[in-house]
Structures are given as structure tokens and as C-alpha cells.
Amino acid sequence: MASEDPLVSSGRALFGTPTLLGGQAAKAGLSCESCHINGRGNPHFLLSGVSAGPGTADVTNSFFSAARGNGRFDPVAIPDLAGPGKVSRDAQAKALEPFIRNLVVEEFGGEEPTPAVLDALAAYVRAIGRCDPDTQRGRNVGDQLRSIDDAMTGAALMTERGDRAGVRLSIAAMRHQLGLIAERYTERRADLLSASRALQMIGERDTAGLPVLLRWKDDFDKGLAQGLRRDEGRSLYDRARLQRALARQ
Ligand code: HEC
Structure with missing residues (x-):
């Protein structure tokens, strides 16, 4: 979309990039997008040692990061990121930025994201809107x-x-x-x-x-x-x- 905020486009691209996550996730080719397809959930996500069943993941798993692994296997359903969610989407409150920073660095063992990278990712997550669940189509x-x-x-x-x-x-x-x-x-x-x-x-x-x-x-x-x-x-x-x-x- 030509009229889209470049920050949102940039965030969408980063969201689909395994290099952002680093560590084991990047080696396995996983990006934010692997769990949150187009910013939504992923009913088919199934990774041995990380999922309890299809569509679930334990993001505090030591598979991703030795530092943050909480030693418990506690997978939950991967949420649709269209707001509102647990983390405030309010642009003034700026709660998404530190949340995403912790995900990347602590959960996934990635490199410290720069302010511009975090800005873009948060802008993309805030832009994810609800859509009709029946409009699924194949990728082209x-x-x-x-x-x-x-x-x-x-x-x-x-x-x-x-x-x-x-x-x-x-x-x-x-x-x-x-x-x-x-x-x-x-x-x-x-x-x-x-x-x-x-x-x-x-x-x-x-x-x-x-x-x-x-x-x-x-x-x-x-x-x-x-x-x-x-x-x-x-x-x-x-x-x-x-x-x-x-x-x-
Ligand atoms: C391995 C699968 C997986 C990957 C990869 C992943 N997520 Fe998630 N995400 C989850 C799960 C599961 C939750 C729910 C965690 C919870 O409720 O404790 C979640 C929660 C979230 C939330 C909070 C939603 C709310 O309720 O407010 C945001 C925002 C989010 N993820 C963004 C991201 C971003 C950005 C990335 C990439 C940096 C990412 N996720 C990568 C599985 C994943």
C-alpha cells in the first residue's frame, strides 16, 4: 500500500525476519511471523519441546534462551495480536516497546534492538487490525x-x-x-x-x-x-x- 506509514511497513518486514531473534530461533528459521502469521495466531505451529499441541508455544523456554528459560514447560495458545491484548497498544503508554525488547533479548537471545527497530516493530503491532476469520487464502x-x-x-x-x-x-x-x-x-x-x-x-x-x-x-x-x-x-x-x-x- 503506497499510503501506508513507512514505519509500519518497516516493522512488518522485521517481524518476518529470523535474524532479529538470533540464537536457536534464527537457526531454526523462526521469526515473530512463524507464530503470529500476518500478526495473528498460527493454529498449525508445532515445535517439539516448545509446543504442547498445535497452535501453542512456551516462549519462556530454554530452547530459545538459556538466560530466560524458567525451567517449566508452560505453553499457552499463541494469541492473535489484533488489540486489545494483555499489553497496552496505546502509543503514548509505550508498553509495547519494552515488551518486544524483552521478547527479542531475553526470550529469544537476540541482539539488543535499536530504538528505530523497536519503534518500527511496535508501530506494526499497533497497526494489526481485526479481520474476518473466513477470509483465509493461500500465500502467493x-x-x-x-x-x-x-x-x-x-x-x-x-x-x-x-x-x-x-x-x-x-x-x-x-x-x-x-x-x-x-x-x-x-x-x-x-x-x-x-x-x-x-x-x-x-x-x-x-x-x-x-x-x-x-x-x-x-x-x-x-x-x-x-x-x-x-x-x-x-x-x-x-x-x-x-x-x-x-x-x-
Ligand atoms: C514461538 C512462538 C512465538 C514467537 C516466535 C513470537 N511470539 Fe509473540 N507470543 C507467543 C505466545 C505463546 C504469546 C502469549 C504469551 C503469554 O500470554 O504469556 C505471545 C504474546 C505476544 C504479545 C502480547 C499479546 C497481548 O496479549 O498483548 C505480543 C505483542 C507479541 N507476542 C509479539 C511478538 C513479536 C513482536 C515477536 C517477535 C519479536 C513474537 N511475538 C514472537 C508466541 C510467539
């Missing part, structure tokens, strides 16, 4: 490409705020989405991998800055992204193909 490549757009918006915003860590996380967000797309496009894996490598190099060069990243994004939008959209019917975003592939496993 457009969703993943939109997440890359969100992360690019985030990279620009973090650059504006002089937040290098935020830029790096936004680049990690884009690379994670490319990886998710690669799982569904066997024939495009090499192209996706090289796009991801190019991003990695941009992220590692501290002096690269936004213009280089914008150029990468422009090339991606005009090239690879178009091809992905065109070939979606031959990818595993196609339901019938996905089902056949899963049945073969």
Missing part, C-alpha cells in the same frame, strides 16, 4: 514480493535515521524472503541465490549506502521479480503442484 509470490518492498521501505527509513543495524536487518529481511521464494521455484534457485548474494555483499560494505541498494531493487523489480510473477503457475505457489510435490515426499 506477490505476498513475498510485497515483503521485499516493505523491507526496502525499511532500509530507506533506517538509513534516514542513521541506523546501520536497522539497515542490515532490513537486508536480512529481503534475503529471507528470497529464500522462501526459492523453496517454491526449483528452476529459479540459482538466480534467487545470486540475487541474495548480491544483497549480502551490499550489506557487508558499510559504505555502500542506499543508492546501491535502490539500484539492486530496481534491477530485481524489472528482471527476476517479473519472471517470478510470470512463472507462478509453474511454481509450488500453485496449489495443485504443491500438493503433488508434497505427496511425493
Whole structure:
């Protein structure tokens, strides 16, 4: 959405990024989004040692963080984050920021998030609204490409705020989405991998800055992204193909 607050887009991208959580969660490819799909719950989330049954998780588990593990196995249902919830969503009260900071650092053993990163995550959580539970639909490549757009918006915003860590996380967000797309496009894996490598190099060069990243994004939008959209019917975003592939496993 062009009219969306860039802070919200940026937060949405970070919400889907395992690197934010660090530690075991990142190794397992888990992000906030794994438990709270589109900011909601996840009735299918099931991780041995963390869940009691589908849709539950123990976020004070030592699997995620040795520091915070409370030594008890006490999973609860993963909540829908559309407010109001236990934690006040009020922008003035600013209760979400420290809550999310503790989640990242204490529960998941991630690196200390910068103020700009926390700001973005809290803005996204506050923007999550209720929706009709019957409007579920399958994921398509457009969703993943939109997440890359969100992360690019985030990279620009973090650059504006002089937040290098935020830029790096936004680049990690884009690379994670490319990886998710690669799982569904066997024939495009090499192209996706090289796009991801190019991003990695941009992220590692501290002096690269936004213009280089914008150029990468422009090339991606005009090239690879178009091809992905065109070939979606031959990818595993196609339901019938996905089902056949899963049945073969
Ligand atoms: C492993 C699954 C899992 C992951 C990953 C996860 N959460 Fe949660 N989240 C939960 C569970 C379970 C609860 C409920 C905890 C409770 O009630 O004690 C929760 C609660 C919350 C709440 C409080 C909701 C309320 O009632 O006000 C917020 C906000 C939240 N999570 C945001 C996040 C953010 C942001 C991230 C990423 C940094 C994240 N979560 C990652 C499972 C998860």
C-alpha cells in the first residue's frame, strides 16, 4: 500500500525476519511471523519441546534462551495480536516497546534492538487490525514480493535515521524472503541465490549506502521479480503442484 506509514511497513518486514531473534530461533528459521502469521495466531505451529499441541508455544523456554528459560514447560495458545491484548497498544503508554525488547533479548537471545527497530516493530503491532476469520487464502509470490518492498521501505527509513543495524536487518529481511521464494521455484534457485548474494555483499560494505541498494531493487523489480510473477503457475505457489510435490515426499 503506497499510503501506508513507512514505519509500519518497516516493522512488518522485521517481524518476518529470523535474524532479529538470533540464537536457536534464527537457526531454526523462526521469526515473530512463524507464530503470529500476518500478526495473528498460527493454529498449525508445532515445535517439539516448545509446543504442547498445535497452535501453542512456551516462549519462556530454554530452547530459545538459556538466560530466560524458567525451567517449566508452560505453553499457552499463541494469541492473535489484533488489540486489545494483555499489553497496552496505546502509543503514548509505550508498553509495547519494552515488551518486544524483552521478547527479542531475553526470550529469544537476540541482539539488543535499536530504538528505530523497536519503534518500527511496535508501530506494526499497533497497526494489526481485526479481520474476518473466513477470509483465509493461500500465500502467493506477490505476498513475498510485497515483503521485499516493505523491507526496502525499511532500509530507506533506517538509513534516514542513521541506523546501520536497522539497515542490515532490513537486508536480512529481503534475503529471507528470497529464500522462501526459492523453496517454491526449483528452476529459479540459482538466480534467487545470486540475487541474495548480491544483497549480502551490499550489506557487508558499510559504505555502500542506499543508492546501491535502490539500484539492486530496481534491477530485481524489472528482471527476476517479473519472471517470478510470470512463472507462478509453474511454481509450488500453485496449489495443485504443491500438493503433488508434497505427496511425493
Ligand atoms: C514461538 C512462538 C512465538 C514467537 C516466535 C513470537 N511470539 Fe509473540 N507470543 C507467543 C505466545 C505463546 C504469546 C502469549 C504469551 C503469554 O500470554 O504469556 C505471545 C504474546 C505476544 C504479545 C502480547 C499479546 C497481548 O496479549 O498483548 C505480543 C505483542 C507479541 N507476542 C509479539 C511478538 C513479536 C513482536 C515477536 C517477535 C519479536 C513474537 N511475538 C514472537 C508466541 C510467539
